[in-house]
Amino acid sequence: MQRRSWIATTVVVLILITAGGIGALWSLRQTQKSEFIKRLTGGDPARAPTLMIKYGCASCHDIPDLHGPSGRVGPSLHALSERVYIGGVTTNTPENLVRWITNPKALSPRTAMPVTGISEAQARDVAAYLYVHQ
Incomplete structure (x- = not known):
């Protein structure tokens, strides 16, 4: 009986160590x-979260x-x-995303997405958020 208990304890410890390592690796990769x-x-x-609420992004979009x-x-x-x-009109690059966020009508005049008045610097924050959060 003691041997089974030792084996079970060892397995649990190995699982916890592995899970901790995976969690640490995931955290490092996210950083x-x-x-x-x-x-x-x-x-x-x-x-970005404050900006996306302030400029109405979250009013129209589901955001991760x-x-x-x-x-x-x-x-x-x-x-x-x-x-x-x-927006169905330009390749997905950071610069194009920033352009789309600041002035979508310049890329697609008939788009329903409004020009919100967000600055380029703020759009860069939003773009960074959208690329990081999946």
Whole structure:
């Protein structure tokens, strides 16, 4: 009986160590991804949630990990980094995403997405958030 107990304890400990290692690796990868996206977009994803509510993004879009309104007028912004096109009209690059966020009508005059008045710097924060949060 003691041998079974020892084996069971060992298995549990190994599972916990493995899970902890996986969690630590995931956390490290998220940090690295966030830093890479910050450099790529020139924005800070931590500032974006307030901006997305202030400028009405969340009124029209379902936005990953954003607590607050969750609109259904525009498309969901989940997995945006995996899409080929932004707004169906331009390739998905950080610069194009910032252009789309600041002035979508310049890229697609008939789009329903409004020009909100968000600045380029603020749009970079939003772009960083959308690329980091899946």
